[in-house]
Amino acid sequence: MSLTPQDIKDDEIRVISSGNNYNGDTPHNRPTTRRKWIVTVSIMAMLACILTVVYLVFAKNSKEDSLEIITNETVVYQENSEDIVPDTIISEPLSVGFISVSDTIINRIPLTIFNPTILTPTLQIGTDVLNDSTARFVLQAADVRGDNGGIVGAYVNKGELISKGQAKSGFCAIIGGKINIGVADATPLLEQALETDGYFFRQYPLVVANQVVENKPKGKSLRKALAELNGETIVIMSRKEMTFHDFSQSLVDLGVANAIYLVGGNGYGFAINSEGRKIEFGRQLKNMRPNTNYIVWR
Structure with a gap:
């Protein structure tokens, strides 16, 4: 093979390279791959910092919101709180007795249950109790005769x-x-009431030992019962007119162990619930009989 004038001699060295190789003295010819990686990593780092800041701010706000909700709930139930829940009237501290009121339906029969809490029952004759600010629950108790106005039983x-x-x-x-x-023709509790400054009255029996007691009156009326349910003494009221039998059966179906009747129909009474609201039922007549009597919780 013949040599051209550009060929080197044996004591010379020629560096052979492609035209794409760069000269270290010319930085503008360096490859862009490294720059791309540096830019990409920088952007990712900035995004990570931004996301971290957003997370911390959001977590702080969520924590503050949760604390605010807990604080509001605590304030609502403090006895002497000045904060009032919307549509709620707190007239006195919760240590004062009240009546828990709840509605239920038993076999399509609507009933209202009144449960006295931190209250003591007594009996009282006369309508003065209707204006007594210490009374928290008032219902007519024994029937009054229509002829001479005497108390029945x-x-x-x-x-x-x-x-x-x-x-x-x-x-x-x-x-x-x-x-x-309870139900008894004679009971030692009558004598005990006389001896201990206690109270006693008679009414129709409705339920005895979880069994319906039949009564002679067959008409329909709004009904009220003084009843034992789950070891507590409560009052149950029907919200529609019922016979004695159907009312007694609804009490048994509810789980009542024993119950006697209270004056029903439009017999007036009221309850003060846990919010301090007065719940009235029946109709208050202008001319009440002098012996109209009430069972009262204070």
């Missing part, structure tokens, strides 16, 4: 025998602030 008021007789076998005795209800 035995009635003891703070140890004093007001009325005699046994027109109805159901009874309520209040001894030492505790209510006892």
